[in-house]
Amino acid sequence: MLKGIAGRTALITGAGGGIGSATARRLHAEGANIVAVDRDADSIEALVAELGERALAVPADVTSADDTARFFQRAVDTFETVDMFFANAGVESKVITLARYQENRIRHYHKILDEWIARD
Numbered sequence: 626m627l628k629g630i631a632g633r634t635a636l637i638t639g640a641g642g643g644i645g646s647a648t649a650r651r652l653h654a655e656g657a658n659i660v661a662v663d664r665d666a667d668s669i670e671a672l673v674a675e676l677g678e679r680a681l682a683v684p685a686d687v688t689s690a691d692d693t694a695r696f697f698q699r700a701v702d703t704f705e706t707v708d709m710f711f712a713n714a715g716v717e718s719k720v721i722t723l724a725r726y727q728e729n730r731i732r733h734y735h736k737i738l739d740e741w742i743a744r745d
């Protein structure tokens with residue numbers, strides 16, 4: 626058991642995805658209240674249905690200031706406080722091999738050099 630988690634409220638953005646949902650499950654198992662935020666409503670509604678009590682789904686886009694104010698307000702209205710905030714929502718770029726990464730980097734350097742040379 627993790628100390629000091631039970632009864633606290635965790636607000637997790639990107640809670641419908643891999644890392645966010647795993648974090649939500651773990652903190653919920655430790656007794657935390659969960660506020661699951663994601664722009665993909667289905668994923669957080671399924672997660673909250675699975676968790677049962679002490680879990681709230683708030684569909685929202687974290688790039689919107691209005692949505693952000695709204696999901697914090699919903700959290701406070703429901704659980705009174707937000708004790709933990711995991712700003713996890715985001716997008717992962719395409720996974721590429723190290724060799725491919727190296728090629729891209731070299732191409733990028735050449736592009737910069739070409740631009741500098743073209744200036745003279």
Ligand SMILES: NC(=O)c1ccc[n+]([C@@H]2O[C@H](COP(=O)([O-])OP(=O)(O)OC[C@H]3O[C@@H](n4cnc5c(N)ncnc54)[C@H](O)[C@@H]3O)[C@@H](O)[C@H]2O)c1
Nearest residue numbers: 639641642643644663664665686687688713714715716717
């Ligand atoms: N998985 C990895 O290996 C890895 C490595 C480094 C960083 N990360 C970062 O960790 C975070 C979570 O990764 P993951 O693998 O769980 O990704 P994932 O794609 O499984 O989950 C990301 C979740 O964020 C949500 N989301 C995206 N943009 C949003 C927005 N504007 N508003 C609300 N929700 C939004 C998506 O709907 C999705 O459910 C991401 O920010 C990612 O960039 C992941």
